[in-house]
Structures are given as C-alpha cells and as structure tokens.
Amino acid sequence: MTAQLERKPGFSVLRLLEALATPHGVDRYLELVHPMLTIRDLRGEVTRVHRSTSDTVTLTVRPTRRWRGFSAGQFVRVGVDIDGVRRTRCYSPATSQHRAGEFELTIKAHAEGLVSRWLHSNAEPGLVLHLSQAEGTFTLPDARPDKVLLISGGSGITPVLAMLRTLADEDHTGEVTFLHYAYTEADVPHRDELRALAERANVNLVLAYTHADGGDLRGFFDETHLRAAAPWHAEARTYLCGPPGLMSGVRDVFTGLGLADRLHTEEFAPAPITVDAADATGEVTFARSDRAAANSGRTLLEQAEAAGLKPEHGCRMGICFSCNRVKTAGCTRDVRNGELSTDPDEEIQLCVSVPVGDVSIDL
Numbered sequence: 001m002t003a004q005l006e007r008k009p010g011f012s013v014l015r016l017l018e019a020l021a022t023p024h025g026v027d028r029y030l031e032l033v034h035p036m037l038t039i040r041d042l043r044g045e046v047t048r049v050h051r052s053t054s055d056t057v058t059l060t061v062r063p064t065r066r067w068r069g070f071s072a073g074q075f076v077r078v079g080v081d082i083d084g085v086r087r088t089r090c091y092s093p094a095t096s097q098h099r100a101g102e103f104e105l106t107i108k109a110h111a112e113g114l115v116s117r118w119l120h121s122n123a124e125p126g127l128v129l130h131l132s133q134a135e136g137t138f139t140l141p142d143a144r145p146d147k148v149l150l151i152s153g154g155s156g157i158t159p160v161l162a163m164l165r166t167l168a169d170e171d172h173t174g175e176v177t178f179l180h181y182a183y184t185e186a187d188v189p190h191r192d193e194l195r196a197l198a199e200r201a202n203v204n205l206v207l208a209y210t211h212a213d214g215g216d217l218r219g220f221f222d223e224t225h226l227r228a229a230a231p232w233h234a235e236a237r238t239y240l241c242g243p244p245g246l247m248s249g250v251r252d253v254f255t256g257l258g259l260a261d262r263l264h265t266e267e268f269a270p271a272p273i274t275v276d277a278a279d280a281t282g283e284v285t286f287a288r289s290d291r292a293a294a295n296s297g298r299t300l301l302e303q304a305e306a307a308g309l310k311p312e313h314g315c316r317m318g319i320c321f322s323c324n325r326v327k328t329a330g331c332t333r334d335v336r337n338g339e340l341s342t343d344p345d346e347e348i349q350l351c352v353s354v355p356v357g358d359v360s361i362d363l
Helices: 002-006 013-021 026-033 114-122 154-169 191-197 223-229 244-256 300-306
Strands: 043-053 056-063 076-082 085-091 103-108 128-131 147-153 175-182 203-209 237-241 263-266 283-286 291-294 324-334 346-349 353-361
Touching: 056 114, 056 128, 076 114, 085 114, 103 114, 103 154, 147 154, 147 244, 154 175, 154 191, 154 237, 175 191, 175 223, 191 203, 203 223, 223 244, 237 244, 244 263, 283 300, 300 353
Parallel strands: 147 175, 147 237, 175 203, 237 263, 283 353
Antiparallel strands: 043 056, 043 128, 056 103, 076 085, 076 128, 283 291, 324 346, 324 353
C-alpha cells in the first residue's frame, strides 16, 4: 500500500502526516518531544548569552536545518512567548554572512520595548526562538564597492557590523570607514572586536560620543564629521542605520551635498500611525472567535484586543507582518498609504488596517 501511494502524483509522506495531525499540524506534536524538533516551522536555539553593555544582550543562535542563511544587512523576525502571548520583533543578525550554522543577535533593551527588555532580563542558553527566513534589501551589492562608509548609532550597529564582518571574512581590500555614534564608550557594543577589525590596513574605525568627552569625534553628525571620517565619501557607497535623529541628520547632509543616491538606509521606525474614528461605520466580525463589535474606527488589531482577543503581533507599525490575517469579507484601508483592500479572502496586516464599513476577519 505504501509503495502504491508513493507513486501517486503529488503524494508526500509529509502531506500525509499533516493530514493525520489536523488541525494542529505535525510540528505541534514534534515540539512536545523537543521544541527544536520541527519540520515546517523555523526555530533557533540560544547557545550563548553575553551582555556587553548595561542595556544590550548578544544571543548566539543555532537555527534549525530549514535556515537558508542571510545577506549582511538583512533582518529576521524573532518570536518569543511572553505570558502566553507570541511577541515578534525584527532584529538584524550582527555576524558575517559567511558564519555557518549560527548567527548573533545584539539587542538593546529599550524602555518601552517589551520583547527587548524580556530578552535582556531572561535570555539564557537553551531558550528557543521562533524565526523567519532573512528578509530585506539593505545589503551590499555582489560586486563590493571600492569605498564603503558604514554609519550607525545605538542598536543600529547590528546590520552594518554584519557588513563589516562579512567584508573582513572576504579579505576585502577596498577602503572601509565604520562611524558609530553612542552616548559614551561604555555604550558601544562589540567595541573590542571593532578595534581588532580596525587593525586592518583598509579599515578605519571612528567612534563619536554625544554625552561624554573622548572618542574620535564629539557631538552629533554633521558635514564636519563626514569629512573627518571619510574624506572620500563622495566616491563611496554609504550604509546607514540608527535612531531617527541620526537618520534625519545624515539624510539632510547627503541631500545637501547632492549625494542622496549614494546613501542606503535601514530603519524600523516609520511615522506614527494615526486614524480618524469620526466617520466609522459598520460592524467588525471576528469569525473564528464568534465575536462581533461596532466599528470604532481604530486599527483591526486594536479592535480585536478591545474585543478580548489576543492575536499574534509584533511591531504594531506594519513592519514585521506578525499580525497578518485573512479578511474574508468587506473593505479595509491601509492607514500608511490609504490603499483599499476590497477582495474577499485577502491577507491583511491588522496593525495598519482599519475597516471601511462591515468587515469579517478570520480570527
């Protein structure tokens, strides 16, 4: 019987196992044996934890075999279960893309960051994380530039540090300047390794401190800093990641110099989401939970939470895609750009979608 089944077009043992395991799926049973024993889900086990500064934690992660690797600069969606709710955030691996079998995440504990604070306080070897494949286009070109300027601030160091480590592993001989902004020297993650990398003839490390004396530069980014760190900046490809103030300042300088097309950026802080509830009409139905409520005009994530539901979510800004759900009927509007979703059975992001009249969600 098995041999006959395997000869049928489209048959697979995995598909049969999934059918037998309905509605939970094979992975739900395998994880009872060990949380890293999965077939479809991608996960990673924390094998080492290091706290290099008072507010950062570096996790060395060993992913399951489904991991396809990453290009330096990309990000990964990382999920952890906190008080029974899956929370997902986006973090960029900080290691070289050539490091096989594991990668590092350096996470800064932000005052309002639920996941970052939890990981900083609770992460230890053996913790299993839910992972996505790497995503994002903030990457170096395949033909490495002859001159590269890497600018970062705070936790924005991780994607550009991955670029620096990758170039070092490739024995890249072009000029590279790494310009990082921090409050003080004690706030610079990986500073010992940065200094070791800067011993290479082609790598120039420039540290700028904004709240203490010392450092190679003092204060905030401006054209003077740019020219001091990389006199050849007009010929370089520049990669930038950091807090909004730094991002804005660098963009302004590069635009003023006519070099905006040579600046590449990565950020996880879009403009705040605003909604207008004055003209809200209709009813929102959460079909799977058999709940309904009058449309308040807020995002569907907020309305679901107000209805007592706890859908998986992460950034609440339309970045991480953790809250994607299927809209089975009705029309929604994306609050970021005004685009309407009118087709039934269409996947939407709850955190940036508001109902336009009656809407039904598979939740």
